[in-house]
Amino acid sequence: MVIELAESLGFALCGIADARPSDYADQLRDWLAAGKHGQMRYLADHAAARADPASLLDHARSIVAVADFYPTQPAAPPISPAPSGAAGRIARYAWGDDYHKTIKKRLFALADALRERHPDAAFRCVVDTAPIPEREHAARAGLGWVGKHTLLIHPRHGSWMLIGLVLTTLELNPSERMGWPARTAPPADHCGTCTRCIDACPTGCITPYSVDASRCISYLTIEHRSLIDGSLHEPMGDWVAGCDVCQEVCPHNQREGREALPMHPAYAPRPPAPTVDLGEVLGWTEDDRRAAFTRSALKRIKLDMFKRNALIAAGNHLSRRDDPGLRQRIEQIAADADEPALVRETAQQVLMRLLRQPGPAGRR
Numbered sequence: 304m305v306i307e308l309a310e311s312l313g314f315a316l317c318g319i320a321d322a323r324p325s326d327y328a329d330q331l332r333d334w335l336a337a338g339k340h341g342q343m344r345y346l347a348d349h350a351a352a353r354a355d356p357a358s359l360l361d362h363a364r365s366i367v368a369v370a371d372f373y374p375t376q377p378a379a380p381p382i383s384p385a386p387s388g389a390a391g392r393i394a395r396y397a398w399g400d401d402y403h404k405t406i407k408k409r410l411f412a413l414a415d416a417l418r419e420r421h422p423d424a425a426f427r428c429v430v431d432t433a434p435i436p437e438r439e440h441a442a443r444a445g446l447g448w449v450g451k452h453t454l455l456i457h458p459r460h461g462s463w464m465l466i467g468l469v470l471t472t473l474e475l476n477p478s479e480r481m482g483w484p485a486r487t488a489p490p491a492d493h494c495g496t497c498t499r500c501i502d503a504c505p506t507g508c509i510t511p512y513s514v515d516a517s518r519c520i521s522y523l524t525i526e527h528r529s530l531i532d533g534s535l536h537e538p539m540g541d542w543v544a545g546c547d548v549c550q551e552v553c554p555h556n557q558r559e560g561r562e563a564l565p566m567h568p569a570y571a572p573r574p575p576a577p578t579v580d581l582g583e584v585l586g587w588t589e590d591d592r593r594a595a596f597t598r599s600a601l602k603r604i605k606l607d608m609f610k611r612n613a614l615i616a617a618g619n620h621l622s623r624r625d626d627p628g629l630r631q632r633i634e635q636i637a638a639d640a641d642e643p644a645l646v647r648e649t650a651q652q653v654l655m656r657l658l659r660q661p662g663p664a665g666r667r
Contacts, residue, residue, distance in 0.1 A: 305475060306485050308416050309369050312409040315464070315564040316370035316457070318444030318478040318487040322363040322470060325436050328354040334513065341517035343526055349434035356470055359435055360427040365475040367413070368437075368444035370455075370464040371406060373570040374398055375556065375563055389629055390578040391616040393601070394521065394545025396465060398577055399570035401600040406430045406467040414469050421473055429468040441466045445478035445487025451511045452500040452549040458488050460564050461556040486564075493555070500549035505538040509549060520546035524612045525604055530645065533652050536615045537622070543579060543612040544601050581620065584613040585632055607643040610636075614646070618653035622660055630657075 309317035325331075331350060340346045352358040356366060374395045396402060410428035418426060429435055438455045442448050446466065447457035456462040478487040501509045508518035516522045520542050523531055531539075550556055575595045587595075589606050596602040604612075614636070617629055636642050637650035 305367055305413075305417070308413055309367070310485075312412055313371075313567055314369040314409065315372045315567070316368075316446050316460070316486050318368050318441070318446050319475050319481075320366045320368060320440050320443035320445075320477050320479075322356040322360075322366050322440075324355040325353065325439055327436065327439065330513075331436075339513075339515045339517055341522055341526065342528055343516065343522070345434075352434040353436055356435060356440070359429070359433055360425060360470040360472065362425070362472045363427075363470045365471050365473055365477070366440045366444065367469040367471065367475070368441040368446050368466060369406070369410065369413075369468075370441070370446050370457075370466045371402065371567045371570070372460070372464050372564045373402070373566060374572060375461065375463045375566070388624075389581040389617055389620045389626060390541065391543030391581050391584065391613055392541050392578055393543065393576045394547050395463065395577070396570075397544060397599055397601050398572040400598050401602070402465045402570070403430050403432065403600060405567065405569040406465060410467050410469055414471075417469075417471065417473070424471055424473045426472075427470045429470065431467075435468065435470075437466050437468055440468060442490040443477075443479075445483050445489065447488065448490040448492050448494075449512065450492075450500070450553070450555075451494045451498070452504075452509050452553070453512060453514050454550065456493070456553065456555050457486075458491075458493055458555070460486070462550050462553060463556065497554060499552040499554065503548050503552040505540060505546075505548060506535055507538075520548075524608075525601075528605075528608065530648055530652070531611065531615065533656060536618060536652065536656060539612075539615055540619055541616045543581075543584070543609065543616050544604060579613070581613045581617045582629055582632060585610060585617070585636065607645045610643075610646045611649040614649045614653050618657060621657055 306317045335347050335350055356363045407428055407430045414426035414428055438449050441455055447455040450456045454462050483489055506518045506520060508515040520539055524542060524544050592606045621630055633650050633653055637647060637654055
């Protein structure tokens with residue numbers, strides 16, 4: 304009944320797991336101790352709470368896990384091509400509407416429907432912002448397994464998915480006990496000896512089943528609030544918001560016979576995705592940023608951070624192709640005392656790196 308309700312609300316996948324504590328609390332503590340969470344202090348602040356679902360909902364007994372799928376294919380032709388040719392890429396999950404709102408609205412509807420049938424039960428809906436290891440619980444519920452890149456992969460449908468959870472005091476029959484119904488599957492690891500995600504990662508931040516978030520492009524462009532180390536500029540390529548490389552190379556997203564589940568219409572690409580004009584971004588005001596990201600999950604990226612990301616991508620563009628206008632704009636920003644320090648100092652970083660490079664990139 305729960306799975307049918309979820310499907311009627313448009314979720315592509317739904318499964319159920321027992322609300323038992325995490326099996327990886329010790330690994331999380333070691334990961335945090337090594338500083339691999341970067342500036343995401345909230346992960347350390349709530350580490351103890353993440354270990355047990357009961358920290359979010361007293362007497363939690365079951366977890367309903369759901370998933371939406373977002374674009375599985377590159378957008379072609381680009382929806383918002385850069386007239387200058389200097390474009391910054393946006394990760395696919397952010398091509399459409401904010402998944403937090405899109406998923407949570409329907410999770411509330413799912414919880415309300417269950418509450419009508421079970422008025423004495425308690426529920427809590429979670430989408431990416433509460434201290435709980437969502438992928439671990441989603442894997443237990445049959446939505447896939449956690450791959451070497453630490454993302455959830457369904458054996459038949461791939462990894463282009465966004466997940467949400469409903470914690471409840473109801474004792475529901477878990478997917479495993481029901482024999483993995485509907486589209487659920489045992490969380491058996493199918494990565495095998497494959498290392499494509501590890502080999503392809505531009506910053507080398509992936510080791511088997513672990514990611515050094517402090518070097519991950521998604522973290523650097525979205526979560527990191529200060530200057531980005533110059534040694535990471537070139538590997539960041541043209542990414543300005545997130546990164547899809549590890550998923551793009553994953554065989555489970557490429558193999559023939561993969562069953563593509565319907566994408567929720569809210570994730571359909573719309574401007575400014577899938578690319579932004581770097582020159583335009585460097586001239587954005589706060590009003591421009593708000594207008595571009597008013598319905599997007601990317602609104603959490605502050606203006607100075609997005610300009611920082613655009614400057615790094617612009618520097619990488621200039622290292623391949625001379626563009627006097629773009630270079631002049633970066634020089635102006637680097638010398639402008641009215642620019643935020645993060646933007647001005649990133650422009651200076653970019654210019655210094657270009658000056659050290661031979662060929663067109665080093666021309667004045």
